[in-house]
Amino acid sequence: MPANKTIATNVPVSAYLAAITDPQRRADCEQLQTMMQDITGCAATMWGSSIVGFGQYHYRYASGREGDMCVVGFSSRKTDISIYLLAEDAQQQQLLAQLGKHKMGKACLSVRRLSDINLQVLRQLLQGAVATMQQRYA
Numbered sequence: 001m002p003a004n005k006t007i008a009t010n011v012p013v014s015a016y017l018a019a020i021t022d023p024q025r026r027a028d029c030e031q032l033q034t035m036m037q038d039i040t041g042c043a044a045t046m047w048g049s050s051i052v053g054f055g056q057y058h059y060r061y062a063s064g065r066e067g068d069m070c071v072v073g074f075s076s077r078k079t080d081i082s083i084y085l086l087a088e089d090a091q092q093q094q095l096l097a098q099l100g101k102h103k104m105g106k107a108c109l110s111v112r113r114l115s116d117i118n119l120q121v122l123r124q125l126l127q128g129a130v131a132t133m134q135q136r137y138a
Contacts, residue, residue, distance in 0.1 A: 007048065009045075009046045013033065031114060032081070035119075036054045040130055050075045051084065052073055054073060056069070059137070070084070071129070080103075080110040084109075086132050087107075087128070087129060109125075
């Protein structure tokens, strides 16, 4: 099996954030860093070249593929900020309905800017995701 491409690195998160040219996007990402660090109690770590992650868990699929990944994280993309979190239960779905302007994939929440969403709801979503991951991968 090929090695996982997205692994924790020693690249400073501060360098990644400083390279974000849009001042509002950089401020939003700094705010996410503070929020996720507060929720997880973990320092930010770069995962691959573009994901700022918090915490870590080990997964193993039925296929035998396994690896490590951050519990929650975010990345500044071309048009959106991607927030990586698990939001699959009914309570999480209700919170998503209250979040504001967003798109949700399997485990990727995309927002244009933090001012488009309710930050208290985002905090609750992140707390729920962290709790689920801790139960699942403890």
